[in-house]
Amino acid sequence: xxxxxxxxxxxxxxxxxxxxxxxxxxxxxxxxxxxxxxxxxxxxxxxxxxxxxxxxxxxxxxxxxxxxxxxxxxxxxxxxxxxxxxxxxxxxxxxxxxxxxxxxxxxxxxxxxxxxxxxxxxxxxxxxxxxxxxxxxxxxxxxxxxxxxxxxxxxxxxxxxxxxxxxxxxxxxxxxxxxxxxxxxxxxxxxxxxxxxxxxxxxxxxxxxxxxxxxxxxxxxxxxxxxxxxxxxxxxxxxxxxxxxxxxxxxxxxxxxxxxxxxxxxxxxxxxxxxxxxxxxxxxxxxxxxxxxxxxxxxxxxxxxxxxxxxxxxxxxxxxxxxxxxxxxxxxxxxxxxxxxxxxxxxxxxxxxxxxxxxxxxxxxxxxxxxxxxxxxxxxxxxxxxxxxxxxxxxxxxxxxxxxxxxxxxxxxxxxxxxxxxxxxxxxxxxxxxxxxxxxxxxxxxxxxxxxxxxxxxxxxxxxxxxxxxxxxxxxxxxxxxxxxxxxxxxxxxxxxxxxxxxxxxxxxxxxxxxxxxxxxxxxxxxxxxxxxxxxxxxxxxxxxxxxxxxxxxx
Numbered sequence: 001x002x003x004x005x006x007x008x009x010x011x012x013x014x015x016x017x018x019x020x021x022x023x024x025x026x027x028x029x030x031x032x033x034x035x036x037x038x039x040x041x042x043x044x045x046x047x048x049x050x051x052x053x054x055x056x057x058x059x060x061x062x063x064x065x066x067x068x069x070x071x072x073x074x075x076x077x078x079x080x081x082x083x084x085x086x087x088x089x090x091x092x093x094x095x096x097x098x099x100x101x102x103x104x105x106x107x108x109x110x111x112x113x114x115x116x117x118x119x120x121x122x123x124x125x126x127x128x129x130x131x132x133x134x135x136x137x138x139x140x141x142x143x144x145x146x147x148x149x150x151x152x153x154x155x156x157x158x159x160x161x162x163x164x165x166x167x168x169x170x171x172x173x174x175x176x177x178x179x180x181x182x183x184x185x186x187x188x189x190x191x192x193x194x195x196x197x198x199x200x201x202x203x204x205x206x207x208x209x210x211x212x213x214x215x216x217x218x219x220x221x222x223x224x225x226x227x228x229x230x231x232x233x234x235x236x237x238x239x240x241x242x243x244x245x246x247x248x249x250x251x252x253x254x255x256x257x258x259x260x261x262x263x264x265x266x267x268x269x270x271x272x273x274x275x276x277x278x279x280x281x282x283x284x285x286x287x288x289x290x291x292x293x294x295x296x297x298x299x300x301x302x303x304x305x306x307x308x309x310x311x312x313x314x315x316x317x318x319x320x321x322x323x324x325x326x327x328x329x330x331x332x333x334x335x336x337x338x339x340x341x342x343x344x345x346x347x348x349x350x351x352x353x354x355x356x357x358x359x360x361x362x363x364x365x366x367x368x369x370x371x372x373x374x375x376x377x378x379x380x381x382x383x384x385x386x387x388x389x390x391x392x393x394x395x396x397x398x399x400x401x402x403x404x405x406x407x408x409x410x411x412x413x414x415x416x417x418x419x420x421x422x423x424x425x426x427x428x429x430x431x432x433x434x435x436x437x438x439x440x441x442x443x444x445x446x447x448x449x450x451x452x453x454x455x456x457x458x459x460x461x462x463x464x465x466x467x468x469x470x471x472x473x474x475x476x477x478x479x480x481x482x483x484x485x486x487x488x489x490x491x492x493x494x495x496x497x498x499x500x501x502x503x504x505x506x507x508x509x510x511x512x513x514x515x516x517x518x519x520x521x522x523x524x525x526x527x528x529x530x531x532x533x534x535x536x537x538x539x540x541x542x543x544x545x546x547x548x549x550x551x552x553x554x555x
Contacts, residue, residue: 107135107206107214110173110254112180115293117262118272118314119224123193124237128180128221130172133204135214156443156490165189168197171219172251179251179298180259183243184221194224236315247310250298257298261312264291272316276305289455329353330361330412330453334446334488341426341496344371348420348447348488352412354454359481360390360411361451363420367404368444369397370427370495375406377423382416399427412451426495434497444491455480 115127165186169176176184189195198220206212225242239246250257260282266272280295296303296310304310331351338344350361367373375394380387391409395402412418435442536544544554 107133109133110251111256112172112251112254113256113258113260114180114183115260115262116312116314118237118265118316120265122235122316124225124242124314126223126225126242128184128219130181130219132171132173132217132219133214134217135206156445165197168199168219168221171199171217173253174251178249179254179257180247181251182247183239183245185244188243189221189223192223193226194222196220196222236313238313239311247298248304248308254299259296259298259310259312260293261296261314262291263294264289267292270317272314275313275315278303327353330449330451330484330486332447332449332486332488334491336491336493341494343423343425344493345421345423346491350410350412350418350420350449352414352416352418354414356414357454358411358413359451359454360409361449363406363408363410364448364450365404365406366445367397367406367424368442369399369401369403370429370442371404371424371444371493372397372427373404373406374423374425377421378406379421380408380410380418381421382413382418387411387413387418426493428496431498431500431503434500438495438497438500441492441494444493446490447488449486449488451484451486452481453484455482 109131110133111129111131113129115125115129117125117127119125165184169181169184172179172181174181176182200216200218200220202216202218203213204216206214225237247259261274263274266274274294278294278296280297282293282295284291284293296312298304298310329352333349333351335347336344337347346365346367348363348365350363352358373396375396380389387410389408389410391407393405393407395405397404406422408420410418410420540555547554
């Protein structure tokens with residue numbers, strides 16, 4: 001008891017000291033109050049806090065839209081410069097006014113969008129874009145090095161299968177349960193004229209000084225739906241006809257979920273009719289061309305209307321089904337020429353449809369080792385004349401180790417076709433190196449063409465007379481170029497293939513001889529023979545039982 005009496009005053013003294021420190025800390029962190037008693041906090045803290053706080057404390061917010069705009073800007077500043085975030089002492093609230101401290105916002109972000117563009121051939125182009133930003137430093141400890149010796153790669157041929165789409169959709173935060181991923185039905189996506197899916201991951205800077213980095217995962221899916229292949233007679237499209245589904249909600253984890261309909265070629269609605277109509281319009285320069293889009297924001301409930309379902313309908317008004325499609329400024333083709341199964345030629349055509357601008361392109365070719373390239377036969381021609389590349393890098397192949405690598409920088413003249421030709425010889429593979437269907441042929445990866453294509457947005461030939469003379473000399477600015485990477489179609493090359501039916505017949509005959517001849521001989525040498533006596537009859541068995549009971553010898 002005496003010990004307890006001695007410890008009680010000490011405990012009271014410690015509690016008093018702690019209360020003094022707590023009161024002093026509260027006095028230091030209490031914000032300055034206005035004469036009317038309203039607490040004036042840190043402006044950045046107020047802008048990043050919940051908007052409902054002002055309503056709970058009875059404050060008036062006459063300029064609510066302006067506060068929201070400032071709140072977004074302040075949040076971006078806080079995210080960009082985390083060192084400038086307010087300390088805990090500045091974020092403390094007044095004891096009389098109960099204000100919850102701001103919850104630290106996660107820097108992880110997810111955005112999704114769908115771009116739909118009606119083509120002049122009455123087809124529909126749909127492009128899905130998903131962007132996931134992770135606030136995770138995978139580079140810590142030099143564990144990841146996604147920038148050393150990494151360029152880009154191509155897959156010669158991939159079988160269209162739902163197993164390729166399922167793991168791709170699992171990378172999305174909402175999967176295929178909500179948002180734009182609901183439209184990704186494999187039966188519709190693979191039953192199309194064109195299908196392409198890709199996945200890109202890269203580090204991005206969190207602020208302008210790039211002190212911290214985040215990782216960006218960008219998933220893209222491009223589909224072109226054919227009107228005639230689908231078997232529909234009407235010249236109209238809708239979300240339900242394209243994907244067999246409609247949209248009911250956005251992904252709850254998405255900060256932005258929008259659908260863009262390209263209406264550039266339909267300014268007055270003379271080409272097609274879009275319903276339901278939307279008052280939101282957006283303009284953007286895409287591949288050097290200024291485009292106009294109708295925007296549907298899925299995060300707004302008014303977008304879905306009273307039916308709580310969004311099913312956009314595009315109905316063409318024009319009956320001209322043979323209208324020409326707009327040609328891109330840069331596109332390419334590739335094919336194999338030659339005859340026989342010994343030698344051949346690879347032809348790569350690069351088209352520059354710009355009326356007056358020439359620009360360089362970087363051509364990258366990766367050819368398998370079983371196509372032995374004759375690099376001395378490499379020729380580059382434009383408009384019937386030799387076009388000498390300004391840079392050539394060639395790495396020869398090694399059998400069964402590495403492929404050929406050919407990289408060159410070629411200048412494409414305006415409004416021209418540049419052809420790159422190289423001869424090759426087919427190698428004879430081992431019988432174990434052939435695919436299960438060798439007579440189908442072997443696929444060669446696509447050529448990759450990278451270029452800065454000049455934009456034609458600043459060029460307008462019709463009003464050349466109205467503009468000043470000095471401006472007509474510079475119809476397009478140098479900084480208006482845009483980056484384009486074009487992939488050609490893969491090649492299908494036949495190689496000298498032996499008749500695999502003859503080895504198959506030999507194997508079958510050999511196995512039969514071994515099974516019949518050697519098997520019978522082995523059976524005779526290893527089998528043992530025993531003579532079995534016939535079993536006695538019933539009367540003899542009964543008699544032996546009786547004789548055994550009497551102690552008489554058995555019969």
